[in-house]
Amino acid sequence: MNLHSRSALHWRDLLLELVSRDLKIRYQRSAIGLGWSLMKPLSQLLIFSLVFSSVLPLNIDNYTTFVFTGVLTWSWFNTSLTSSTIAVTSNKELVRRPGFPVFLLPVLTIISQGVHFLLALPLLLLCAFIQTGLPGPAILALPMIIIVQFLLTLGICYLAAAAHVYFRDVEHIVGIGVMLGFYVTPVFYRPLDAAHRFAFLSELNPFAWLLNCYRDVFIGHTFPDGIMVVKLLCVAIPLLIGGGWVFRQVSFRFVDEI
Amino acid sequence: MKQGAIVVQDVGKYYRSRNAGRPTTLKGYLLSGRSAKQAGREAGYWGLRHVSFTVPRGRSVGVVGLNGAGKSTLLRLIGGVGRPDEGSIRVAGRIGALLDIGAGLTEDLSGRENIYLLGVIAGMLRSEVDEQFQTIVAFAELEEHIEAPVRTYSTGMRMRLAFAVAIHTQPEVLLIDEALAVGDKAFQHKCFARVAEIRATGCTIFLVSHDVEQIDSLCDDVLFLKAGRVVAYGPRQETLALYAATLESKVSDGHPHLLPVQETDPRLEDEVNRYGSGKMEIGKVVFHDSAGEPVEAIRSGDALHVTFEFQAMPQVEEAIAVLGIYAEDNTCCFETNTQLESVLVPVHGGKLTVSIGRLDLTPAQYRVTVGLFSADWNEVYDYHAEVYPLRIIGSRPAKGLLNPPVQWQAEASVAPDLAEKGVV
Structure with a gap:
């Protein structure tokens, strides 16, 4: 067996073991276990669908599905970024271990948050089915959109994790950043109209593009706009390469800094 | 490079500062940005510097040194944790670690x-x-x-x-940092036996320990570090004796002049390139060529005679004399001792001469080490580490350390008729 395929197998096993450790220690000793991971998005969903369909009606069709898509997608990104930021600094143990591939740490947190996302996905599909009927072949585009989101998130996470080793403030900056991002991104409202003076917030925001793709599939039952996907990849891939490069450059000094 | 080998070349690891380090908040960075530049360079220190050595496959090496000598830093660098600021480290094979x-x-x-x-x-x-x-x-x-x-x-x-x-990770290179003192005596014994077993399978072992006994029973070679530099790297007994000598002198504070003080070579400095209990002292060291003339340089392939005078205290019973030749990068080219040659050192003082029939070393600058040890290698009496410069001159080989007489002989075989065999 050549060396490369062995390390690829090893990375797979590491991800498997570490992700399952993450999930086990979080939920093993609680009564409804992984069910808790659904509670936060579900309660958010409840609030948004109540507030924006009865109290302050936004007049968006299928609002529950609309906002569920937004909340779920955003919470995967949000939790991934906040926990990836501290992924290196909170795993001193692993970073100091000879032969441990440090670059897996952010990947690991995104995957383990992604498990929660995937677990909630059936609920979203059910919700979409009730409101809009059978999704049709467009649902086949879903794995691709999820992968695009993974890549986009990973690039940002590499930058944040690397920066946090040097500047512990990054943790707080990221916290505020994702909170602002939640309101700036059309998570619970419709993307802003081109005539709006803040239209750029929706037009130049990769997460707005990503949400559009998801909503095309869930609500519109159409394949996502090809141009949108290409635009997303044009942001995600350079970001990932750049982020990964920065992370690699500084990773040799991690052990001296943490 | 063979699997299981470790090659460390001129490695240095720099730490910015022992206490503060760099500011880990953005505010601290912004605030200190100007003042640090004005104050000049940040105060730092070299955790390791100019460390070079090679561990061949299947060899087991113990690392000794006082706290802060850089032992664990070196171990981690070999394990690929962090990267040296200077030099290079190459490790072939799967690394296992007990730390x-x-x-x-x-x-x-x-x-x-x-x-x-x-x-x-x-x-x-x-x-x-x-x-x-x-x-x-x-x-x-x-x-x-x-x-x-x-x-x-x-x-x-x-x-x-x-x-x-x-x-049980089946490594080809096993790094151990002070980890063999786990659990009760019975379990410790078991761990120890297991490490010995792993060693027997041909795994390279790199062991950091303060327990000299442990190193004595598990290692072939010993690397002695002091303040981030290699003091000695070589056979276990000799190096451990040197280490013990520095420990004793640390306890007794300084080199004890047990013998009447005599004029010493100005190149010698206690605890820098001279170690030992002082029960025997090496005096003047002189090189002679084959004609008996004192020299500082010889031609590659010529004979070399090294003579040194020494004196001893009356309680010294038996001694072993050591002579080594080191290259500029601390590689040992050659070492011999009186025990190997079954020669008795006259213990009341006198003069020893080592005659090397021909020294086929590559032309370069070398340094000669001389030392006197107790017969059981437990004590260093006096040791002058790489003090005496020796130059070898002459024509060089393409590469390598050796320069033996070489003669090529070319003999053409009977020219085969290619056309006949249908090659053309």
């Missing part, structure tokens, strides 16, 4: 789950852990508790579990 034993355990998971987790973190595949699982459990003596969560384990049980996993 921070017990630090990676997850409290809420069972012993079984922890074995998989630790095994994979240590570089094994899940399938490899599967194969080793029973052996690991048996080694840890935890058959009955393996399904219980680790939080219910005693400290000893945790250590046993972690150690058992670490020791």
Whole structure:
């Protein structure tokens, strides 16, 4: 067996073991276990669908599905970024271990948050089915959109994790950043109209593009706009390469800094 | 490069500052940005500097030195944790490590789950852990508790579990940092036996320890570090004796001049390139060529005679004299001693001459080491480490350390008729 395929197998096993450790220690000793991971998005969903369909009606069709898509997608990104930021600094143990591939740490947190996302996905599909009927072949585009989101998130996470080793403030900056991002991104409202003076917030925001793709599939039952996907990849891939490069450059000094 | 070998070349590791380090907040960075530049360079220090050595496959090397000598830093660098600021480190083969034993355990998971987790973190595949699982459990003596969560384990049980996993990773290079003192005496004995067993399979071992006895029984060679530099690297007994000598002089504070002080070579400095208890002292060291003329340089392939005078205190019973020739990068080219040649050193003082029939070294600058040890190698009487410069001149080979007389002979074979064989 050549060396490369062995390390690829090893990375797979590491991800498997570490992700399952993450999930086990979080939920093993609680009564409804992984069910808790659904509670936060579900309660958010409840609030948004109540507030924006009865109290302050936004007049968006299928609002529950609309906002569920937004909340779920955003919470995967949000939790991934906040926990990836501290992924290196909170795993001193692993970073100091000879032969441990440090670059897996952010990947690991995104995957383990992604498990929660995937677990909630059936609920979203059910919700979409009730409101809009059978999704049709467009649902086949879903794995691709999820992968695009993974890549986009990973690039940002590499930058944040690397920066946090040097500047512990990054943790707080990221916290505020994702909170602002939640309101700036059309998570619970419709993307802003081109005539709006803040239209750029929706037009130049990769997460707005990503949400559009998801909503095309869930609500519109159409394949996502090809141009949108290409635009997303044009942001995600350079970001990932750049982020990964920065992370690699500084990773040799991690052990001296943490 | 052969699997299992370690090559360390002129490695240096720089630390910015012993106390403060760089500011770890953005504010601190912005505030200190100007003032630090104005103050000039940040104060830092070299944790390791000019460290070069090679460990061949299957050799086991012990590292000794006082606290802060850079032993653990070196071990981690070899393990690929961090990167040296200077020089290079190459390790061929799979690295296993016994360090921070017990630090990676997850409290809420069972012993079984922890074995998989630790095994994979240590570089094994899940399938490899599967194969080793029973052996690991048996080694840890935890058959009955393996399904219980680790939080219910005693400290000893945790250590046993972690150690058992670490020791079954089937490495080609095993790094050990002060980790062989786990659990009770019986278990320690077992760990020790297991490391010896791994060593017997041809695994390269790199062991950091303060326990000289442990190093004595597990290692072939010893690397002696002091303040980030290599003081000596060589056969176990000799190097350990040097280490013991510096420990004693540290305790007794300074080089004890037991013998009447005589004029010493200005190149000698205690604890820098001179070690020893002082019960014997080496005086003048002179090189002669084959004609008996004192020289500082010889031609490659010429004879070399090294003569040194020494005196001894009356209680010295037996001694071994050592002579070594080192290259500029601290590689030992050659070392011999009187024990190998079954020569008795006159213990009341006198003069020793080593005659080297021909010295076929590559032309370069070398340094000569001389030393006197007790007959059981436990004590260094006097040791002058790489003090005396020796130049070898002459024509050089293409590369390498040796420069023996060479003659090529070319003999053409009978020219084959290519056309006849149908090649053309």
